[in-house]
């Protein structure tokens with residue numbers, strides 16, 4: 001009997017990235033019985049991450065720099081990471097026999113370069129007697145006499161500790177609201193943006209490296225990164241940053257989001273010089289040195305410019321059109337591309353959560369981890385790092 005009292009029974013609602021990681025850590029403790037609820041297999045949400053390679057973190061040691069990559073939650077994460085940061089995460093993955101490597105752009109991947117293999121490796125750690133996967137979704141949660149009653153369609157369970165990790169889209173937010181929490185209504189972030197400029201639709205498939213984007217009429221920082229033109233929208237890391245910064249802004253056909261794109265490394269003045277020193281060369285030839293040829297051809301066509309004439313013969317207006325098309329292309333985003341979002345912004349109000357333990361300040365024994373929190377990062381491994389660190393802090397608090 002005495003022995004039984006030392007056991008802890010922990011319920012985990014949602015066994016994706018954060019819930020799965022918390023399950024692995026908690027079930028290493030023989031005095032904890034873990035019950036993870038999820039209709040899907042543990043960690044299956046990791047499968048599409050990083051294009052099937054799982055970009056699991058980012059190689060930045062300074063946590064005050066690291067948190068700059070979260071439009072929401074950076075202050076809270078400073079405290080979360082002070083307990084368990086990227087370095088400790090990588091060491092822990094190593095201890096779990098999962099080796100990682102840093103790519104040139106500082107993104108971190110498993111050595112296997114395969115999310116499928118990573119999922120298999122993580123699942124090996126769940127093959128213990130004190131971990132049980134209940135392959136059902138939770139339909140209701142109640143708190144009664146200091147314990148949590150968790151209901152599925154055909155069963156009822158009781159726990160003294162409960163971790164909610166249903167991600168940005170699961171029903172966890174509804175459960176949290178019922179338990180008295182304030183929710184910032186989730187909106188899509190890290191998504192492609194539909195644009196007004198029909199002539200650019202012809203560029204579908206074309207990508208630009210190191211683009212700089214200024215969001216006009218807003219006080220947001222300049223975004224940099226690659227941009228990809230798709231059918232009627234723009235996508236890629238730089239656009240994802242824009243979409244993250246503007247996640248809570250309204251924009252539409254009547255009131256579009258105006259973006260200025262610098263598609264080239266050259267300044268306006270530098271291109272003027274290039275034109276002068278290449279006065280005998282064709283417009284097409286000279287401008288193709290500043291941006292991809294197919295783009296330049298499109299700009300020439302849409303503006304009825306003769307691309308075969310020498311740059312010396314360009315009139316002032318043509319020169320301005322051509323230079324601005326690469327140094328400050330103006331586009332107008334009218335909507336977020338439906339279903340393209342990678343994460344949700346919004347979630348559980350961070351004022352109600354202790355960042356060192358992830359425990360609710362309102363309900364004792366209740367913990368929130370991962371994307372369900374009002375935390376979202378840019379692409380680059382930041383969203384998963386939030387999952388690993390918040391999962392660790394909850395594990396540490398529950399098991400101490």
Ligand SMILES: Cc1cc2nc3c(=O)[nH]c(=O)nc-3n(C[C@H](O)[C@H](O)[C@H](O)COP(=O)(O)OP(=O)(O)OC[C@H]3O[C@@H](n4cnc5c(N)ncnc54)[C@H](O)[C@@H]3O)c2cc1C
Nearest residue numbers: 014016017018045049050055138167170370371381383384
């Ligand atoms: C295509 C794609 C690529 C991505 N690539 C990367 C990347 O490379 N790097 C990166 O850092 N981030 C990436 N992300 C984001 C990252 O995957 C998420 O931020 C992360 O998975 C969130 O983890 P989580 O544990 O909070 O929720 P999830 O991993 O979404 O897990 C939530 C789990 O809860 C379960 N659930 C929901 N409701 C219930 C319920 N009522 N009862 C029981 N279970 C429930 C769901 O079935 C799910 O398994 C990517 C996202 C997408 C969509």
